Amino acid sequence: MNKKLQLPLQTANLVVGFMVWVLISSLLPFIREDIAIPAEKLAIVTAVPVVLGSILRIPLGYYANIFGARIIFFVSFILLLFPVFYISAASTFADLIVGGTFLGIGGAVFSVGVTSLPKYYPKEKHGLVNGIYGMGNMGTAISTFAAPVIATQVGWSMTVKFYLVLLLIFAALNFIFGDKQEVKVKTPILEQIKGVYKNEKLWFFSLFYFITFGSFVAFTIFLPNFLVTYFELEKVDAGMRTAGFIAVATFLRPVGGWLADKFQPLFLLMGVFAGLTFAAIILAFSPTIALYTAGSMLIAVAAGIGNGVIFKLVPFYFNKQAGIANGIVSMMGGLGGFFPPLLLSIIHSMTGSYSIGFMAFSQVALASLVLVIWLYYMDRLSMSAEVFNSTGQGILVTDASGTIQSVNPAFTRLTGYTEEEVIGSNPNMYSSGRHSKEFYTSMWSQIGQDGLWQGEIWNKRKNGEEYLELLSISAVKDGSGDVTRYVGTFSDITPRG
Known part of the structure; x- marks a missing residue:
């Protein structure tokens, strides 16, 4: 019975982790009313949680194999209490940077579940299972939608304090219901790294996830403030639109995993990057909210399916080094969410336009499409060579x-x-x-x-x-x-x- 609880429990853990991860960006329009933040530094405030949330994914993925998901989730939620409380009392730009950096622990817990959960299911279900777990991304939508609504009633500082209660509840749930008998893998971290770093597929998957998950995170932290300043929408309206983007990308993640269980995953990735290329071109030439919405929704569809497909591929090719491979790939995805907002802000400050940034994104997506096609044919050649040599x-x-x-x-x-x-x-x-x-x-x-x-x-x-x-x-x-x-x-x- 305890093993059956792990998928819903760890998915709920990810929801909470992601809710905390985007806490600052969700409440930024309210925080700016009390704390002076220069316009050119807004992107830094929203992006700093992504840095630690990305880098920590490697050790958390590794230690999930060593100690099990129960311990890692429990410790992570206890540690998150400190930056959340610190942010609730923040009064300066520096306070937000310090507290926001350590909110990254909330995003880093992603690599715990993708390392732990495949142990409970056969390979042909890994895509669907990791896709369902990835729906924990919905935590970003919940914070983006709910935090502004609560803040209008009780203020942003008290809203942040509510997260302390949530973290304590989930720390207790993991301590009580986490699987104490989870299979542990004791391979030393350097040995695991040696087993994967020379495999070119690891770096291809890292690049692909850098773009698919990176675009999801980037739009999640970029949209609320962008919609308010560029299209002059109300803060709650901007939050609801962003939540819609997150919901579409999140619900399509298990669909991507399920499709990857049924069909050739690399074919699916070709469609994903073709969609991202087209969507970014729409955004580069979208002067109206309607076209911008259409482009953003296409990004959500492609990114959601792509995220599910990639985490079907990782445990398939790196079964024995799942912890470290998941950590590296998911770290690159997190970093993919860090750079685009900064790049867009820099380009906007230099040119007064976001179009160049979106066009650059379309070219990166197009290059990824070419790489997926190349990888597919290299895989075919590799398969032919294996048959030739083993018959x-x-x-x-x-x-x-x-x-x-x-x-x-x-x-x-x-x-x-x-x-x-x-x-x-x-x-x-x-x-x-x-x-x-x-x-x-x-x-x-x-x-x-x-x-x-x-x-x-x-x-x-x-x-x-x-x-x-x-x-x-x-x-x-x-x-x-x-x-x-x-x-x-x-x-x-x-x-x-």
Whole structure:
């Protein structure tokens, strides 16, 4: 029963963590009425929680494997009590920076659940499970919508204090209902890092999550203040619109995970980055609130699905190093939310326009689309190489003139010849001499006519031993019908006395 509680409990934990993470950006329009914040430093105030919330994801993902999710969530919520209380009494810009930095712990807990929860489910459900857990992003929507509503009644300082009660409740829930018997992984952190940092897929997934989750976080912290200052909306209206953006992205995250369980994940990512590219172009040329809303909603759809797809891919490729891989990828996603608001603010202060920033985002998304397509075809080639090297049948590939270009390990095992010994040679080097010239003439005549020959043939191993093999030779042709290579596959069928 305790194991069944982990998905809803850890998802609720993420909701609370994200509620705290965006506390300052949710209440910024109210805080600015009491604390003087220069316009050029607004982005810094909203972005600082993202920094620690990103960097801490690596150690939290690692320690979730060492100590289990129960302990890590409990300690995280206790530690969050201090910056939340500090912010409730803030009176200067510096107070907000100091308190906001340590709010990052709330965002860092993301890597705890994506490391812990896959242990409870089979691989074919990891996409859906991590997608459901990722719906904890809804915490940002709850804070963005509810915090301004409460603040209009009791003030922003008292609103912040309500979060102290919430943190204490969830610290207790994890202490009582967290899984004490969770499977622990004791691999040292340096050994885990060595196991993943040379794998190029880790850095591709990090880049992709940098953009998909980064765009989600960036818009979450950027929209409330932007809608108030640029479109002159009411603070509560801006909060509700931002909450709508968050809700769409959050509910589509498990949809992305579920789709990745059913279909090729890299195909889905192609659609995601095509959508982000188009949406960013709309935002770059959107003078009206209607077009801006359409572009933002397309960002929400693409980012939500993309976030779900990526965390299907991470545990699939990094099962034994899930903690550190999840930490690195999710850290990059968090940092992806830190830089865009700063970049947009800098560009706006220099040019008076946000369009250049959005156009730059569209180009980054387009470059990611190209990378996903490249990764898909590299994956296909890698799969072909794995099949070529692991099959039990001997395989040799020649060019159109019959010169050997490649052989697989089974060829060496069956014939005794290494790859270095046969590359550049003709297959007749291991002919047994048992067959007549007419035999070979008939064989090649059939290959020329049908593109395929199959039959039994005697050949000779490197040690001089003759053996009978079942051989198939296929002609590979290009688009114009010309033969480019021949592929021979064979197995030893020598009768055993």
